Every structure is written in structure tokens, then in C-alpha cells.
Amino acid sequence: LDEHPDEPQLLERSRQGDIAAFNGLVEKYQQNVFNLCLRMLGSPQAAEDATQEAFIAAFKAIKSFRGEAFRAWLFRIATNSCYDEMRRRRSRPAMSLDEHRGEDERAIDLPSTGSTPQELAEQRELGGLLQRGLSEIHPDQRVALILCDVQGFDYAEIARILQISLGTVKSRIFRGRMQMRAWLLEHGGELLASRYRQNE
């Protein structure tokens, strides 16, 4: 999350239309933005489209960027891009996110804590479970939860990114996490119970 040492210079040059300088910022943030889009949309292909659109929109709007945290500003654009992509895919059934459920489960990954093939298989299964659970949550709560738990933003940063009040952030994270907990308890079964026991 550290700021790139040359980031202010890259930003200044990007404001003047220097596409090469902006690509320096793309290189730094593309993984974070892609992962946000992937968790939001659940489809690698949709996430790619949304990520690309987010960077294009960011470059076109960078002249309006003034001093605030660039990462938060970029994530606001990426979030909007995800909403646009969801609307686009809803309006085109052929592009439905549901078609990519199989990909989603492969796309999500968890750290390799298990050494046996059974443990690794469980991790993959849990990864798929988490992504499906996220997909069940309302997008407003989902994005707040992803920004908090997956991307590591604090509540104040999330409020800035989503342009909502701190109280709303707190409420959305609570409801989203409660729904996720219910999903995991319902669908996780023994798998989740064993993970919970590991954490204890």
C-alpha cells in the first residue's frame, strides 16, 4: 500500500497527458484494481473489462484529481466501473456473470497452508465458497466488505471511496459480513467448521 516514490511526479506528468507516465501508475495498481473488480464481479473476463475501463476513465479524469490519496481516488473509479459492468451484463444476457461461475471458483485463491492434497483441495473449495458467498451479497454491502476485508482500507477511507458517511460504512460492513457469515455457516458445513477450529 506504500506510495510509489515517483508517484507525485508520475501524477503530474499524467495530468499533462503523458500516457507513459500514467502507465507507470497502471503497473503499480493494476493488481489491486483487478482483484477488487474480480471480487465484485466474480468473473475474470468481466473483471478484466472493468479494470481496463477503470484505467481509461482514470486517465481521462486525472486532470480533476487534486491532491487526495490517488489509490482511494482510483478505487472510487474502479468501483463505479464495476457497477457499470454489472449494468452492462444485466442488459446483455449473453454476458451474464452467472456463466462464469466455474471460472470464479478457479480464480479465487487462498494461501497454501496445507501440505496434503486433501488440504489443498479444501482450500480451493473454500475459495469458491467465499466467492459465491460474496456474489450473494448486495453490491453496496459487497464493495464495502471487499474494501475492508480484502483490500485493507479503514472505514474513513471506505467512506471517501464510496462517498458515503462513516455510519453507512459501518452499517454496510456489518450487514455484509453478517450475510457472509450466514452463507458460510449454511454452505460451509464441516469445511468451515474445521477452518474455524484451526483459527481457534
Add this chain to the structure above:
Amino acid sequence: MYPFDKHNRMRQDLCAYIDGELSPDAIRKLEAHLESCAQCTQTLEELRATSTQLSAITPIEAPRSFALTHEMVGDTARQPERRPGAAYATGLRYAAAGLAVALAVVIFVDGADLGSDNSSTSTQDSALQELDSPATTDIGATAESVTADQTADAGGDDDSQFRSGEGQSAQGAVPQATSAPAPAGSPEEDAIAPSSNAVGGADDGAADAESTQPAEDSSAPEQADSANDSDTLWTVAEILLAALLAGTLIAIGWTWFSRRRTQI
């Protein structure tokens, strides 16, 4: 048992408690509630485990580079930043160029007219001197008619001087500027020469002189006044144009300097 609303309110603080977003006072109240509420304690642990699972999701590598190309962003790339004052910069440049040309024209035309004005003024002065001297010596009607004739000739020379000046200005600025003192001297000679001619030609021009005398007497000072007014107007116009040009150049310089500063 806690009232339902209080239990529900405390429950809503569980996530903020996990995330370290509660105030010390709220933490104290929640922990007091948790000590006596098994349901909230269990929910807290499940929510904590859920958060841990989500946090454990490993970021995956981007499948490709999302670097932008010029085709993707169209005209946005490589365009200089349009600062709030940038829209005026081009206009200012054109305005400065226009003002510079206008100033050059004014100076040129004024320089041409100055020579003519000096000539005409000196001619008028000499003519007036000629008018004064017969009046003071009072040599009679013939002398008056002769003087009137001189005035008439001097007035005619005024016209010829203007025409001469116009002709010179049409020939170009350099000859006019370099020969500026010459027209100032020549009208005096012209003014004297017609006087001798006028004496010789008094019979021929007496009638005309008598008929034109009152008009010529009043027109000569008016021409001098109008020439002075014209000079004043030109001077004011020059000052205004110079001030506008200087202001415009300063504005352009400031714009250029600001742009350089933002590029650093």
C-alpha cells in the same frame, strides 16, 4: 436480559469492534455487554472468523497488462493541460500581435504627420508674422491686400505641404524620418518666396485676396488648433496602445512562467 433494541444496537457494533473502529467508550460498553450476552459473543467469533477468511484471500496476479495505448484514450493523451487561463492564452497572443501592429502603424503615421504638422505650423507662424508686420506698420490698403495675398499663398502652401507630406509618407517611413528637419525649413523659404511673388503679382491677385481675406484670417488659427488637437489625440492613442501592449505582454509572460512552473 437486555432489552432487544439495546442488544441489537450492541450487535451492530461487533464488526466495528473487530475492525478497531470503535471509540474507547463504545468498546467499554460493548465489552460489558459481551460479558453477559452469550449470543453476541458467539456472533462476534463467527464474524471474526468470516473476516479472517475474507482477509486470507490471496490477491491474484493480473492476467495481463492494463497499460493504456493511444487508441484507448483517443485525444486525451499528449494534450497539454487546459488550465483555467489557458483558453485566453491564444487570444492574448493574437491580441498582442494586433496591438503591436496597431502601435507600429500609429507611430508610423504619426511620424509622417509630425513632419507635415511642423511644416504647416511653421508656415502658419511665418504667415502670421507677415500678417502682423503690415498691420503694425499700417502701410495701407495695398499693403494689406499684399499681405492678404501672402496669407492666401501661405494657406495654399499649407495645403501643398499636406499634400507633400502625404506624398512623402506614401514613399516610405525611412526617407520621411531621415528628412524630417528639411520640411520644417523649407516652408519658411516658401513663405518668403510667395511674399516676393505676391508683391510682383499684387495686381493679379488683389481682387481674389480682398474677397478671401476674412476667411483666410480666421481659418489659419483654426487649422493650427485642429493640428494641436490631432497631436494630442495621437499622443493619447499612442499611450493607450503602449499601455495595452505592455499589459498584454506581461500577461503572456505570466502565463508562460506559470506553465513552466507547473511542468517542473
